[in-house]
Amino acid sequence: MKPFDYVRAEDPAAARKAAATAGATFISGGTNLLDLMKLEVMAPDTLVDISRLPLDGIEDHEGGLRIGATVTNSDLAADMRVRRVYPILSRALLAGASGQLRNKATTGGNLLQRTRCPYFYDTDTPCNKRTPGEGCAALGGETRNHAILGTSDHCIALHPSDMAVAMRALGAQVEVEAADGTTKLHEMDDFYRLPGDTPHIETVLQPGDLITAVRLPAPQGDRQVYRKVRDRASYAFALVSVGAVIRMEQGRIAHAGVAFGGLGTKPWRDPEVDALLTGNAPSRELFDEAADTLLRGAKAQDGTEFKLPLARRVLRATLEEATQ
Amino acid sequence: MKITLTINKHAQTVDVDPRVSLLDALRGELGLTGSKKGCDHGQCGACTVLVNGRRINSCLSLAVMHDGDEVTTVEGLANGELSPLQAAFVEHDGFQCGFCTPGQLCSATGMLGELEDGWPSHASDSLEGGYELTEEELSERMSGNLCRCSCYPGINAAIRQAAEKDGAA
Amino acid sequence: MSLDLKVDGQSEDRAEGYAQGILGTPMDRPDGEAKVTGAATYAADEVPEGCLVGMLVRAPGHGRIEVLNLDEVRNSDGVRAVIRDPRMIRNAAQGTANQAPVQGVDKADYIGQPVALVVAESFETARHAAHSLKLRTDGSPGIVNPEDAEPEGEPDTTTGDLDGAMSSAAHSVDVIYTTASSVSAAMEPHATLAWWDGDRLTVRSALQMLKYNRNELADSLEIDPENVRLLAPFVGGGFGSKLGISADAVAAAIAAKELGRPVQVVQHRRQVFETVTRRSETRQRIRLAADAEGRLSGIGHESLVSNLPGEGFAEPVAQATHFAYGGAHRVIGERLARLNRPAAGSVRAPGEAVGVTAFECAMDELASDVGIDPVELRLRNIPDKDPESGIPFSSHMLERSLREGAERFGWAARDVAPRARREGEWWIGTGMAAAFRVNLMMEAEARIALSPEGAVVETDMTDIGTGTYAILTQIAGEALGLPADRVEVRLGDTTFPPGSGSGGSFGAATTGNAVWLAAQEIRQAIAQRMNCDEADLTLKDGTAICGNESRPIAELLDGGSLNGHGHVTAGDAFSDVRQSTFGAHFAEVAVNDVTGEVRVRRMQGTFACGRILNEKTARSQCHGGMTWGIGMALTEGLTHDRRDGHIVNRDFAEYHMAVNADVPPLDVHLLEERDPWSGPLQAKGLGELGICGAGAAVLNAVHHACGVRVRDMPATPDRVLAGLE
Ligand SMILES: Cc1cc2nc3c(=O)[nH]c(=O)nc-3n(C[C@H](O)[C@H](O)[C@H](O)COP(=O)(O)OP(=O)(O)OC[C@H]3O[C@@H](n4cnc5c(N)ncnc54)[C@H](O)[C@@H]3O)c2cc1C
């Protein structure tokens, strides 16, 4: 770990100001950032500690919820409103990491957690995400926890979050305070960027931008399912996960918000999949067509080929469960 | 940087490099080597301690971020005599090499508190609350603590016994 | 004085007649309190004043190493040295090597080889400086995949005509199984504290076999072993990974000498994955030829394993195949591919862990083909003597294990056909396997000092979690008539007599017998003082009884103490008869029809290992082995980059060992048995038997559940799914 200056921010304005200096980074739960700093995958000059900012509340907001950026994953999963109205979110959170980690991991940090691509973690192998222009060791290397959707010739790194998948399915917005104090709202759909030839730029955030909250709209569907497939029963990242928010009306799907983990370079949601489902009666053919649509642009490597059938099957089973 | 931590009920001030993890501060600066470093990356749970009553991986947290916090380590679990949980671990052979044990004990302590607070888990059928320590709940909630000696049967039996005693008391 | 025994024949079971009654009981571990309070001190838990911290630096590629910024790093703040010493070792020594492994830092044979040690005032400084060291390598990886190598090895053991047997067999199986490269992953990373006192070196390290480790370290450093003292009172798991001296120990000793201060080197978990020996991946061709009733006429078990050039170890895959089942026509052997991958060595039950597991899967395939119950297939093929050498078995407990295990598991209720039980999305099935593991004995010494307060047992034996503190307490207490709280066991210090070390499941029985002998010597002295024949002496609760005479031992000691020294070695009993431990595994699994995920729902293991010295710690050992079987079958595997052989998934987030939720209730049934050939205690090894074949029971259950045979371990969801699709 490279030496750094440590600044504890007492209020959001101070945090933004401290973070506006070059080489500064926020630290919240620290469970991802410190992991990477120990390996010098990330090496900030200044750490701005936002863990004590008053951003740890969950409030009712315009028929939905406003979740403070430093609310821990545990507190969020245990919140009664979340459990009752947004069960997909509780489920996604509880399917991630471990009890200890969820006690530290925060809403903002979880959104911004970085890929688990082993070559990104290994500073002795090239990685365009870590060092732009260096090349990508994952391409032609050993792949498993890599993306098949949204990839580019420069990067196939997967976004590993479970929470963000549920939030995308719910149509969340990310509330950001810019360095100049203005507040911006980003649709989750626009928040993450595809890698293209700049895989090191992962979101629309500008330097100094502080995530203050995630806003959940009033739920569009009462049938919510989060399903995660992993290599062991617990404490493992998703091979594939599917989150579905569904509303049924008279035997037809009136709303569909389906998002995916383990597949995309960002928490994945495909409007065409949602559109295809909406207005139709659930059937195996419909779900298979949804899978075809989802996977139409998929690019698998040797090691990720299995995600094609797996995604299809899990999507089908999740939709069956949600529409029954 | 100077920080003050209340460790096992005693306030202590230490001067640390900001890079020092809470785990390394406990083990190094404070000489409390009960907490163990199995991976240093949040992947094993051996470093689990309680901070303000909640279990966390002390390896993935900076000491300077805990100024003013209350920390309980394995050294603080016994109160003159072994706690019921510690005694149950001995009785049920909830360890072999013992390296993961401090983390298991702190984690179990925190976990039982979470259960009492009605927190759900991945193993819960419903999100409505009222959880009991079924085998599924217990093993899911303790899955953040690896034990390579694989003492999970003993660990689970010990936790269950301690929880039952506690419930009965 | 010393009581020496070379175990040449059968021993009498003296313990049976003893009165203390603690041997074999499920006594709590005497070291338990230290372990649950955090007081037990492992290798990295003691740091003296003024101690420096060293971090190893890994080679990023193969070939000659060039350091681009040596001076810059050396002169940076807080850094005391960057050490690149030719005595540093390339990888951990093999078990019982007793000499230095390959040494040197100029050239890397595998990616991850330690090629420098950065020493600094603090851990943080050392870690950063180690990262800052810029290295360049100029070599090509060479051969890194087993299929690309020209294999070497001993010729196969060939008897009869297997090809002929296969072609004329009523039923035959010819299959290839593979197991992944894997690691011990003891929770305690390899760590060393070293300091010098003039020419005398003291090292506190995480090691399993101190008497060998001392010589390995001395040889590496080119010093006299007499000047080396090793300490390892508590070891946070070993499973083979700490059999030989590791890179941290040699580097710490060199640095401490050079800098004149104590130096601590703890390997980062990612380094442990690379510098410590892994279990080789295996490719196993298994051939079985059987008659219409399933009686084997031929067995083929040919394997390809790998290791780094210069390493004398080849995973002995078929070790148990030689004696497991009869069959006149046999081809059995291993081939070794020399690869520039991290070194391979012993990991819990080398040989049987992977060999029995694959073989027992193939046996399941044969049972399906013949159309008989898999338990019945094993029963029909139990040999009455060693099928190759013709020597008798010292004891043979397979039949009892199979029958009692099947009974406890409820095997009889099983549907014969696969894909018969379904619960929602889940296919449910059951499977079984036999367990075999050779029984070994090494050489060990121990001493006991009996004083009025009680007995102190000393040996440089280690307790890596296996329960050495407990069982040696029980052995000494039983033989000397003392309750457990009057026996103190001191381990893990080379100033004590050399024990066997922990490994190969031989620790308990070997060192246990040395302690037993030491106690016998004291018993003889007591008998003398009682003026009676030792055979007539009863010792209980600190009292010596002979005929009508009964005297407190303390009184007999007359203010002094009595000393005993025991020394045991393996003799003809280990070649005149075939010694093995036996068992049976049963598993019930659920396989998800959508995802291919497998969950083990329950497991039963029945094991026969001679006398059980402590019922509680024995059971825990079996739990451990069975859980490792689950990991081998379903989740664990190193991924080597095909381009350069480096380990890609070298952390606990990506190398998946079983977590709590992966492990179902495990029923362990220990068969009481005495094996007179195994030494006076009549106990055999048990730390490894639990893993041998456990994974096969799981995979056979997967097949029974959903009809999919996964022949490449681990059976991760994608591999199961490939069969379900
Ligand atoms: C062993 C292990 C297993 C895991 N398993 C899973 C899993 O199964 N599923 C899963 O989803 N996750 C998993 N995780 C990841 C975990 O969820 C993340 O580490 C965690 O959510 C990150 O949150 P944090 O608050 O600790 O972030 P930090 O580490 O504090 O920060 C992460 C990043 O976010 C930035 N940041 C944080 N807060 C803000 C803010 N308010 N505004 C702007 N920037 C901010 C930081 O600058 C940093 O770059 C696992 C982690 C570990 C170590």
Ligand code: FES
């Ligand atoms: S040491 Fe902290 S989780 Fe492993």
Ligand code: FES
């Ligand atoms: S007791 Fe050894 S790792 Fe848990």
